[in-house]
Amino acid sequence: MRIACVGAGPGGLFFAVLATRIPGVTDVTVFERAAEGAPRGWGVVFWPDLVAQVEAVDPPFAESLREFRYTWHDQVVELDGSDVRFTASGYAMGRHLMQKLLVDRAREVGVRVEFERPIGRAADLEGYDLVVAADGVRSVLRDQASAIRTEVVEGRNRYIWLGTEKQFSSFSFPFVKSPAGWLWAHAYAFGEAGSTFIVETTEETWRALGLDTLGPDETLRLLESTFAEQLDGHKLVLQEEARGTAPWRRFATVRNSAWTDGTLALVGDAAHTTHFSVGSGTRLALEDAIALARHLEQAPTLAEALAGYGRERAEALEVTARQARSSAAWFEAVPRYVERPARDFARLLVERRRFVARRTPGLYLALHRLTTVPVLGAAINRTLAVTRTVLPRVVGPLRRRFAG
Structure with missing residues (x-):
């Protein structure tokens, strides 16, 4: 099997690394339109659980993440001269550095990485058995796939x-x-x-x-x-x-009716986007790569592998996508919350992915204060836990059933 990956972002490059181990794969090539070493923006965030997932499938790249990560501590909300601090920690890395680490790893395992090679049509990749579109939000290959209906919804901010x-x-x-x-x-x-x-x-x-x-x-x-x-x-x-402009944008949420079409598979932002306020873009792209490689290795045919990959990732994305929509909506409604006392406002911000905190902030804050009462607190926390875990499992399948 010959595989072409279009786009040298985290998803495309990491999938290329993993694809070299799939039985029967003889050639893996990554095509990237930009020059090698071209600026890639600023930083990305990721979390310890992602490093553990990478460790399970490619220990050398996991070691690179551990060696070059930057660890930030706490979340701080600043409002009206008050700093409200919440305990938290995570990792970050420059986009350019992450790409370099992945390019080095890909070449180490035999992937051919070709920079300054724009791919404008699927026909340019004739002879490849599988094409992986990792070419971002405005994916050219995705938009040429007749079986993939893409919806792009722009936010208000x-x-x-x-x-x-x-x-x-x-x-x-x-x-x-x-x-x-x-x-x-x-x-x-x-x-x-x-x-x-x-x-x-x-x-x-x-x-x-x-x-x-x-x-x-x-x-x-x-x-x-x-x-x-x-x-x-x-x-x-x-x-x-x-290039001489001030690139203000509205965030574009990408949703697709399918993640594959024939021998084409989408990964990363070509398949989905989640608002930057939840910091999940890199994690999701690497998880896409891991899942696609696993299905290709385990399924008896390419068609079954791609079908299984699409189903798994669409379902896995539901919770994160819902949280991202809730987070984006919270920031669009900042004027509704910002006149509250700084500590209350900060509490709403860090809990913005919860339906109650976003839609009925007064009720949420009242419930939160009651959680400090020992007996009531335990009962309320159990109830909130149900809203976070059980309800999505029930509502998600019902939504898919009736949408279909």
Whole structure:
């Protein structure tokens, strides 16, 4: 079997590494349109459970993740001069570094990685038995697949992906009130080189501040002034590929009716996206790669392998996708919550994936306060646990059944 992977992101590269071990695979090639070493943005976050999953299938890459990870500690919500801290920890790594580690690993196991090789049509890959589309949100190969119906839903908020040399050793959410409304950032260090600094705001505030008309330099200066206290004099930086623009976007949630079509399989952002506020993009892409390789190794035919892969990943994604939608919706409704006391607001933010916290914040906060009462607390926590675990297992299958 000859396999082509289009896109040298985490999903495509890691699948290529795993595919070299599948019996009968004779050739694995990764095609990437960008040049080797081209800028890849800022950082990505991941968690200890992902390292454990990688360890189970490829110990050398897991060791690289452990060696080069940056560990951040705690989540900090800043509002009105108050810092509310919650215990948490996770890992981060520069996108460029992660790609380099994966490219080195792929070449080590015999994968051919060809940079500056754009693939515009599936016909360009004639002769390959399997094509893996790992070419991102705007996947060209996916959009040419007749059996895959793609829905792209844009959120209401505006955001811009920036970097800074300041190290945010905690995952920080600073909220700042401007004359036109609230702006906030999702900030975390990914190593000694600096931090990711994503600025988000509502459409109304974005327009009222004139950010819809400002050029890149003016945009950076305005945001540096807005977040001056948090940045401690450090500059904000655009990604090099911005090419003279201030790339404000609405987050695009990608959903597909199927993950495969014939001998084409989707992984990573080509198959799904989840809002950046849940930090799951890299994890999901690597999990896609692991699942696809496992199905190819275990199933008797390619068709059965791809069918099993699509079913498994679509089901596995349900919980994360639902949480991501809830998280994105919470940030779109920040003006609804932000006038609350800082500690209450911070509590709602860290619990934003819960239905009760998002839709009925007053009720959630009242329940949370009652959890400090020993007898009541135990009962309430059991009830909340049911809403988080049992209900999704019941509602998900019913939704799929009636949707079908």
